[in-house]
Amino acid sequence: AQSVTQLDSQVPVFEEAPVELRCNYSSSVSVYLFWYVQYPNQGLQLLLKYLSGSTLVKGINGFEAEFNKSQTSFHLRKPSVHISDTAEYFCAVGASGGSYIPTFGRGTSLIVHP
Amino acid sequence: EAQVTQNPRYLITVTGKKLTVTCSQNMNHEYMSWYRQDPGLGLRQIYYSMNVEVTDKGDVPEGYKVSRKEKRNFPLILESPSPNQTSLYFCASSTSAGLGILAQYFGPGTRLTVL
Numbered sequence: 001a002q003s004v005t006q007l008d009s010q011v012p013v014f015e016e017a018p019v020e021l022r023c024n025y026s027s028s029v030s031v032y033l034f035w036y037v038q039y040p041n042q043g044l045q046l047l048l049k050y051l052s053g054s055t056l057v058k059g060i061n062g063f064e065a066e067f068n069k070s071q072t073s074f075h076l077r078k079p080s081v082h083i084s085d086t087a088e089y090f091c092a093v094g095a096s097g098g099s100y101i102p103t104f105g106r107g108t109s110l111i112v113h114p
Numbered sequence: 115e116a117q118v119t120q121n122p123r124y125l126i127t128v129t130g131k132k133l134t135v136t137c138s139q140n141m142n143h144e145y146m147s148w149y150r151q152d153p154g155l156g157l158r159q160i161y162y163s164m165n166v167e168v169t170d171k172g173d174v175p176e177g178y179k180v181s182r183k184e185k186r187n188f189p190l191i192l193e194s195p196s197p198n199q200t201s202l203y204f205c206a207s208s209t210s211a212g213l214g215i216l217a218q219y220f221g222p223g224t225r226l227t228v229l
Contacts, residue, residue: 041223042223046217049217090157107156
C-alpha cells in the first residue's frame with residue numbers, strides 16, 4: 001500500500017515570493033504522483049501529474065513539481081505567488097500493479113499575504 | 115461542459131433521518147468515488163465504483179451505502195446519520211481503469227451537518 005505525507009499543514013507567504021509545498025510518499029512499487037488544488041468553497045481540480053518521463057512537471061497557473069525517486073518526494077513550487085493562489089493543496093499518489101486508486105495527503109493550506 | 119454535479123450542496127439534518135446525496139457526471143466515466151473531507155484529515159475515500167453494478171469499500175465505509183445502477187449516477191446513502199458523519203463530501207469520477215483513475219474530476223462538494 002502507498003502513503004503520502006504533506007509535511008506542512010499551513011504555509012504563509014507574501015505575494016510575489018517563491019513557495020514550495022512539500023510532499024513525500026511511500027510505496028514498494030512504481031508510483032504516479034499528483035497535485036490537486038482546492039479553492040475556497042470549491043471542489044478539487046488537477047494541478048499537475050507525473051506518470052512517467054521527465055521528472056520536472058509543469059502544471060496550470062505557473063506551478064511545477066519535481067519527482068525525486070531517491071528522496072521519494074514530489075514537491076510543488078511556484079517562483080512568484082499571487083493572492084489568488086491562496087487555497088488548499090493536496091498531494092496524491094497512485095501505485096502501479098493494483099487498482100491505481102490514489103491516496104491523498106492531508107493537505108497544505110497556502111496563505112498568500114499582500 | 116464536462117462536470118460532476120452534487121445535490122444538495124448544503125444539508126442540515128437530525129440523527130437517524132435517512133438521506134441521499136446525489137452525484138452525476140456527464141463524461142461517460144466508468145470510475146466514480148465518494149470522499150469525505152475533515153479538518154486535519156484530508157480526503158478519505160468512502161466507497162468507489164469501477165463500473166455499473168460494481169462497487170467496493172474505501173477507507174471509511176461504515177455508516178454509508180452506495181449504488182451504481184447507471185453509469186452517470188453514484189448516490190451516497192446514509193441510512194441512519196450520526197453527528198460523526200458531519201463533514202464535507204465530494205464525489206469524483208475519472209476515465210476507465212488503469213492510469214486514467216488517477217486524474218479525477220471532482221464535484222463542488224456537499225456540506226452535511228447532522229445534529
